[in-house]
Amino acid sequence: MPLRARTLLGPGPSNPYPEAAVALAQPLLGHLDPVFLGILDETSERLRTVFGTANRRTLPLSATGSAGMEASFVNTVGPGDVVVVAVNGLFGERMVDVASRCGAEVVRVDHEWGQPVDAARVLEAHPSPKLIAAVHAETSTGVRSDLEPLAAGKGDALLLADCVTSLGGIPVRLDEWGVDLAYSGSQKCLGVAPGLAPFTISDRAWERRIEKPRSWYLDLGMLGGYAGEAAGSGGRTYHHTAPTGMVVSLHAGLGRLLDEGLEAVHARHAEAGRLLHEGLQEMGLELFAADGHRLPELTTVRVPEGVDSAAVRKELLERYDLEIGGGVGAYAATVWRIGLMGPNAAPDKVALVLAALREVLGR
């Protein structure tokens, strides 16, 4: 079958940065090869820069972004621990599910989808939770929630942030804000194929972790013996076989991103998002996410009355090799999600998706 070169403007995966794609063609290295371990350490260092943290325990987990969520909860909360979760979309919902499976007593603070998290309500939900969790950039709704007010009011609680769709697209400054744990996915604004979950945990959270978590695969104490914590010390303990090729690709993608410069990368995403938001509105379409909280890297737009959402996406895919996403949950058929992530945060991609939508919708 002929290969298809898709333009991936859905909620992720995005097309990777060329450097990340090329890196996958490099000869494979063993997971204990000193050359690979040097690349792994440098990858952790690059992740610290994009996360805005000095956390020594910063590493790429060997699974996709959702495993980052699971690692966060499974290592910090156990039966009876109180967890407050801000729910304003699918990934907040998922946090409730994951925390519940750890045996936590979950206090959920529901918000209308499309709206940002109301920090005051979240902070008032319980007097002394062990952990407060929120999604920085809700992939299901295209909404940014500010983490600073949550961090400012967290008191003795730990603060966990889902940065799957924010990292590498909009500013993330964990240490400055006061976030204790965060995770992301390689396949969104970091511009790498899916398969890794960048992860970081502060010393403060580390000291309160579960000593023997229910998950062996995501046991940070054991993982720390191989990566992250041990960086530079030379002492390594085998845990599992790291996906070496994927790590080398992440290393290259992060290198490209940092060569361009974090500020420039954020500005590029902001500008691409602005152009798309304007273009969609000029076409008479209505944006879904609350004004002032719209993500530049992931735009949600209402499907016009009488238009078959799936049929439009099918035509975009088949005629233009262009992927955009449908909505989620109650909005599955009434919202489209358009991503401009990593290398796709660029004027040509905005022009393409606007032109294609205009043609398909006849506007």
Add this chain to the structure above:
Amino acid sequence: MPLRARTLLGPGPSNPYPEAAVALAQPLLGHLDPVFLGILDETSERLRTVFGTANRRTLPLSATGSAGMEASFVNTVGPGDVVVVAVNGLFGERMVDVASRCGAEVVRVDHEWGQPVDAARVLEAHPSPKLIAAVHAETSTGVRSDLEPLAAGKGDALLLADCVTSLGGIPVRLDEWGVDLAYSGSQKCLGVAPGLAPFTISDRAWERRIEKPRSWYLDLGMLGGYAGEAAGSGGRTYHHTAPTGMVVSLHAGLGRLLDEGLEAVHARHAEAGRLLHEGLQEMGLELFAADGHRLPELTTVRVPEGVDSAAVRKELLERYDLEIGGGVGAYAATVWRIGLMGPNAAPDKVALVLAALREVLGR
């Protein structure tokens, strides 16, 4: 830094089949793209062939082999369930740890390392376990244990087999033998980069699964909605973002393997292993694994008295770009592990490692 093209003759990862490596250079696809879903279904079908099973729930899990182990236990055993584990190496040990974290009552049956599993002792260990677990090919010792006698005597219990180092290297016939659950890793004899855990579960095991396992990421009920089970039905539920590039690479590696033919692939591994075993013994070295149970794809050999194991491995890596593995646990410094997996199960690799060892050891 210049790239290093290593010959990976350790316990895995192995160098990938060229087809698997080339596939990583293909344009990335979205995880809901019909083209990708077709490839995913075909990958499951190919996995059925190499596993020797008709299990409809056969799929690549989005993490490395150890996550396959975790998925097996977390979906089948809970607090108080009795699990009998045959321990004859590191991965049997790991099974004990993973099962314990699920709350299981673990009955371990210890064997001397280097020896195969004694089925009679394992079957006598408990009158009515929920699950019996054993490692088909122990990566830590290079030993093959036959699964047939365990399956024949399992009674009402489920039988779980670790096929990480066996699949694609020696015959695996799960249905014929009567194995209920099995997992593998992409980076060994399947000849693909690390990052995926091929997994299969029988209907019999499925009916007795934990409805809501402790792990969200590895919840087979939810995963089945996206892959495996749904194959061909057209109905798909998003669970997590599959590592699409890795799946495409696994698909290609399996394609290569099946084009060559399972029997021919097994014969190639058997012949390469035989040549290596003979060559090492001709050099005066002593094999570690019990005679009659030696894996052709992973050979363990004793480090000669007075030889610094790590220094030899370092010289092989630096002078010959050749990776072999050290031992594990009590045998860390006294055993080497030499893999001949996937494309590396070939006479040129045998000749290389024998020649290099001869030179470095001065034999």
